[in-house]
Amino acid sequence: MNYLGIICVSFIIFPSIVLSASNKTVFCYFASWTVYRAGDGKFDVSNVDPSLCTHIAFAFIGLTDAGSVSILDPWESNDDGGYHGFKNIVALKEKNPNLKVLVSMGGYNEGSQRFSKVAENVSKRKALAADVLRFIKEWNFDGFDIYWAYPGHGDGSNPRIDKVTFTYLLQELKETLTPEGYLLTAAVAGTPSTLNTSYQISAISKIVDQLNVLSFDYHGSFDPYVGHVAPLYPSHLDQGTAVTTNVATTIQAYLNEGADSTKINLGIPTYGRSFTLSDKSNTSLYAPISGPGLPGPLTAQAGFLGYNEICRDYSSWDSYWDDEQKATHIVHDNQWVGYEDVKSIQYKVEFAKSKNLGGIMVWSLDTDDFRGVCGSKYPLLNAVIENLK
Numbered sequence: 001m002n003y004l005g006i007i008c009v010s011f012i013i014f015p016s017i018v019l020s021a022s023n024k025t026v027f028c029y030f031a032s033w034t035v036y037r038a039g040d041g042k043f044d045v046s047n048v049d050p051s052l053c054t055h056i057a058f059a060f061i062g063l064t065d066a067g068s069v070s071i072l073d074p075w076e077s078n079d080d081g082g083y084h085g086f087k088n089i090v091a092l093k094e095k096n097p098n099l100k101v102l103v104s105m106g107g108y109n110e111g112s113q114r115f116s117k118v119a120e121n122v123s124k125r126k127a128l129a130a131d132v133l134r135f136i137k138e139w140n141f142d143g144f145d146i147y148w149a150y151p152g153h154g155d156g157s158n159p160r161i162d163k164v165t166f167t168y169l170l171q172e173l174k175e176t177l178t179p180e181g182y183l184l185t186a187a188v189a190g191t192p193s194t195l196n197t198s199y200q201i202s203a204i205s206k207i208v209d210q211l212n213v214l215s216f217d218y219h220g221s222f223d224p225y226v227g228h229v230a231p232l233y234p235s236h237l238d239q240g241t242a243v244t245t246n247v248a249t250t251i252q253a254y255l256n257e258g259a260d261s262t263k264i265n266l267g268i269p270t271y272g273r274s275f276t277l278s279d280k281s282n283t284s285l286y287a288p289i290s291g292p293g294l295p296g297p298l299t300a301q302a303g304f305l306g307y308n309e310i311c312r313d314y315s316s317w318d319s320y321w322d323d324e325q326k327a328t329h330i331v332h333d334n335q336w337v338g339y340e341d342v343k344s345i346q347y348k349v350e351f352a353k354s355k356n357l358g359g360i361m362v363w364s365l366d367t368d369d370f371r372g373v374c375g376s377k378y379p380l381l382n383a384v385i386e387n388l389k
């Protein structure tokens, strides 16, 4: 084999060797609707590198009031004329036989109403568990991820009982799926204040195989000021509950409440949250804003930028490293963007290892630089893997 051949082969097989040797989870969410993005933003199963994840979850399917699975968008999921997302994502296992492919139910658009109705009624819980089993058998998924955002919170939730009925629902799913060899995972809230009102942590940690902590969106243009999307540590400028809205405090809260550390995947975003400053001369943390940042060319959403568009289009903006929070932001004129980069990921993965966590969850594949426009492909996911060693 020539020199070039050796380089190429070791480069290609390296990540999966690292993953199996470290025995850590890299749980990747596949956001199916990103197939509708324009131009270089368009993301589909063919853009996934199945050697970079130990688990991939198709997001999302929905549910009905009666307790059955509902398919949210047949064109992107399963219909004859369309795109066959379910079939294609499961077929990634042919390229990485160790890969586990799950399907995720819920998400922010689903909210709480139907989950709450199903969870409170024992016959509906049984119906949902049975229909989930039928569904994952039909499509050959390896397991089921429940993404109820969040028990006891949002329209149609029942703050009085959701926390307990969520445990019952997980127990029903466990009793239905585990004997058949399927995985059961849950996406859980990233803020310490939600944790106690949504979950019986110790109980649900015993039931599920993995907990995907949504440890991001701590700050965004829903606040009246700028802040980092997913700071690892607090800032000396934090006041009130902001002292707890960071990754380390959240993970520690799960551990303190009795979660099994080896079941926790620390969530990392592949995107940033952007702001328009009220006064462009004040760019400090907690500087006031007049609204969300301008939409990006690929994701086209005010207040949100993918890493792929930040590295491609905003690399000339002034960049700052906040060593206290271990977070990066960029500023240009009246725009301020806090986002995850290779350096901030290094600190998060080190933190995850120091707490003996199961691994890292990544939301989501489609806003990493998956085309390699700024360098090699998937820089953020590769940074996760490199640092998990």
Ligand SMILES: *[C@@H]1O[C@H](CO)[C@@H](O)[C@H](O)[C@H]1NC(C)=O
Binding pocket: 066, 121, 122, 123, 124
């Ligand atoms: C639970 O749901 C079933 C239908 O699946 C319904 O017949 C029953 O009345 C419900 N129970 C309660 C307490 O609402």
Ligand SMILES: *[C@@H]1O[C@H](CO)[C@@H](O)[C@H](O)[C@H]1NC(C)=O
Binding pocket: 192, 193, 195, 196, 253
């Ligand atoms: C959660 O509740 C327990 C008591 O049930 C309390 O000790 C703990 O501080 C609370 N955690 C948070 C993050 O509020």
Ligand SMILES: *[C@@H]1O[C@H](CO)[C@@H](O)[C@H](O)[C@H]1NC(C)=O
Binding pocket: 281, 282, 283, 284, 286, 287, 288
């Ligand atoms: C920037 O805004 C923050 C929050 O309002 C304020 O505390 C700080 O003094 C301001 N800094 C400057 C330089 O205006």
Ligand SMILES: *[C@@H]1O[C@H](CO)[C@@H](O)[C@H](O)[C@H]1NC(C)=O
Binding pocket: 023, 024, 025, 262, 357, 358, 359
């Ligand atoms: C890693 O391997 C050890 C020993 O085989 C096992 O006990 C542990 O649960 C594994 N951790 C994960 C996250 O799979």
